Amino acid sequence: SQTIHQWPATLVQPVGSPLSLECTVEGTSNPNLYWYRQAAGRGLQLLFYSVGIGQISSEVPQNLSASRPQDRQFILSSKKLLLSDSGFYLCAWSEQGTEAFFGQGTRLTVV
Amino acid sequence: GESVGLHLPTLSVQEGDNSIINCAYSNSASDYFIWYKQESGKGPQFIIDIRSNMDKRQGQRVTVLLNKTVKHLSLQIAATQPGDSAVYFCAEKTGANNLFFGTGTRLTVIP
Numbered sequence: 001s002q003t004i005h006q007w008p009a010t011l012v013q014p015v016g017s018p019l020s021l022e023c024t025v026e027g028t029s030n031p032n033l034y035w036y037r038q039a040a041g042r043g044l045q046l047l048f049y050s051v052g053i054g055q056i057s058s059e060v061p062q063n064l065s066a067s068r069p070q071d072r073q074f075i076l077s078s079k080k081l082l083l084s085d086s087g088f089y090l091c092a093w094s095e096q097g098t099e100a101f102f103g104q105g106t107r108l109t110v111v
Numbered sequence: 112g113e114s115v116g117l118h119l120p121t122l123s124v125q126e127g128d129n130s131i132i133n134c135a136y137s138n139s140a141s142d143y144f145i146w147y148k149q150e151s152g153k154g155p156q157f158i159i160d161i162r163s164n165m166d167k168r169q170g171q172r173v174t175v176l177l178n179k180t181v182k183h184l185s186l187q188i189a190a191t192q193p194g195d196s197a198v199y200f201c202a203e204k205t206g207a208n209n210l211f212f213g214t215g216t217r218l219t220v221i222p
Binding site for chain 2: 006034036041042043044045046049090092094099100101102103104105107
């Protein structure tokens with residue numbers, strides 16, 4: 001069966017520090033991969049999606065970037081965090097044309 | 112598209128009553144729709160999906176209705192239970208890759 005792992009679960013980082021959130025998927029090949037952000041009490045905002053290794057589409061211009069160095073690995077990064085980057089970050093995967101399955105999320109607090 | 116930056120609308124229902132959560136989607140080309148349930152501090156979980164060639168689909172205690180004419184989606188939960196309290200999101204998929212979420216609705220079940 002397929003599983004998705006996302007870590008860390010919580011993270012507190014100072015303003016200006018770098019960020020790296022990692023997401024890996026097991027049990028499937030060539031999945032579509034997604035990064036979402038959710039501000040407290042808000043909806044889900046699609047940040048990036050990827051349909052294959054090295055293929056990243058950005059939905060919202062911002063202080064973040066994403067990379068997919070391996071088929072089942074998706075990384076969300078920032079060189080210098082801003083206060084506004086605080087939020088709940090969710091990684092998800094899907095096969096083409098099917099529902100997406102989410103990881104447990106990373107709660108990022110930038111202080 | 113997405114609705115972000117908005118406070119979640121809320122719905123309160125008495126335990127045992129039926130709940131109806133509504134969602135308006137924006138893209139008439141969307142061909143696949145999904146309802147997700149998100150409990151506090153967790154990632155969204157798949158509830159039920161429907162393709163654009165259908166107007167109704169039933170699951171266990173849940174029914175999704177799709178009205179393509181007015182681009183409206185609804186989730187009906189029968190005999191609502193306290194464990195149903197959560198935030199519910201609809202999502203639309205256009206093509207194979209993009210999954211966009213609605214604002215979400217916070218459902219509170221009153222015992």
